[in-house]
Amino acid sequence: MNSRRSFVKSIGILGLGSFLLASCQKLGLLRPRKFKGKVIVIGGGAAGVYATYLFKQQGIDVILLEASDKIGGRLGKLLGFADYPIDLGAQWMHGRTSIVGEIVANGNVQVTIDNTEYSYWFQNQMVTSLPKDILIKDTSIFEGEDLPDVSFAQYATDQGFSADYQPIVESLAGDYGADASDLSVKMMNLEELNWSSGDDDYKFKETYFDTIISNFGNQITALVKTQSIVNKIDYTQDQVTVTCANGQVYAADKVLITVPITVLQSPDIQFNPILPSDKTTAFSKIGMGPGMKVFFKFSSKFFADNIYGGSVCAAYFNDDIGKVTQDFILIAFVMGHQAAALSALPNDAAVVSALMAELDLMYNGLATSNFLDAFVQDYSKNPFIRGAYSYSKLGIEETSRTTAAKSIDNKLFFAGEAMNLNGHHQTVHGAIETGFREFSNIMELS
Secondary structure (H helix, E strand, C coil), X not given: CHHHCCXXXXXXXXXXXXXXXXXXXXXXXXXXXCCCCEXXXXXXXXXXXXXXXHHHHCCCEEEEECXXXXXXXXXXXXXXXXXXXXXXXXXXXXXXXXXXXXXXXXXXXCEEECCCCEEEEEXXXXXXXXXXXXXXXXXXXXXXXXXXXXEHHHHHHHCCCCHHHHHHHHHHHHCCCCCCCCEEHHHHHHHHCCCCCCCCEEEEXXXXXXXXXXXXXXXXXXXXXXXXXXXXXXXXXXXXXXXXXXXXXXXXXXXXXXXXXXXXXXXXXXXXXXXXHHHHHHHHHEECCCEEEEEEEEXXXXXXXXXXXXXXXXXXXXXXXXXCCCCEEEEEEEEHHHHHHHXXXXXXXXXXXXXHHXXXXXXXXXXXXXXXXXXXXXXXXXXXXXXXXXXXXXXXXXXXXXXXXXXXCCXXXXXXXXXXXXXXXXXXXXXXXXXXHHHHHHHCCX
């Protein structure tokens, strides 16, 4: 998975801030706060959980409203499918220079670097290299300076790559949560320039979900109100009023909104007054497409560790890296139009059947002869998530994420991976950085 992180940048201000905050917390050295009011956090993903944890640590009156029946957002855990717990959502830690990396370094969290090699399904055969280089180790044709605002698909065509390469292109775009026809080559590169957490990817011995929940989530249990679907936010008065679908009304001095960008793009939360047009326009320019992970359990390991290039699913990954297991688990990592097509099928059995047919084609029927079980996780159908993670689509401006993340009237604040401004969107540690940033803004520490 480290193809997307080909160059390491110096530590960014936000990343450094996270480290300083963590160290200050341990030593009790945070300078006296100015803000002493009440805070409502909306959304129980990584950003919301971490921010709530920080507010609690500083003695702030805070509650977290989560629409579903549990916290974690796009983190999740599956038990009983394999002989180890499986990450349903985010599972790779991208680099170690982050607050998550510090948890791993200082805590009892075991990770293993994932440096597995790639195989390619190309022209109806499995190969370990391509006739024309589109991905050379950790560098791809989509990386460089002064690249145009065209899609991955168009840019590959412009560079002379035939249609045979398009499934490979889809796999590379899918790593960014996008369809190859939607992801901007220009903005992906500009945003990557700020990346500072490191270019190696790691897998957890246990789960990413447990790492976040055990370090932060378990400390805020009493402050979380689940099944609280926010449908109205009124910030016309001195205090902000938040109304939920169940009729419950809450009031606070500051509200931190950490819901996915898909929810902000929808009319599900009505704001009074309506949000400024430049902000809603910025929301609309940030992409977040369908995403699905399908887990297969087989009786033997007949498959390569990383397979790029399927036409039903562009990327398959072996899940045993860093795990203590006797099982053989292969993940279909489906994004973009491929995820949309599978999600539109009538049921999970149809999804599994379509993917099994492709795996049987790749491996001469070995998928069917070794099949034991499958599990489908379709985040596109989760009403409170509705997709994978944010990406920079065609037409996005360099200021779009900054405008989207800007606070309103010193009352409404915005966090979450889509609101990350230092190139770490799409990641758990990037979401956590935004939780810290808005905690700092609300506490008037900066």
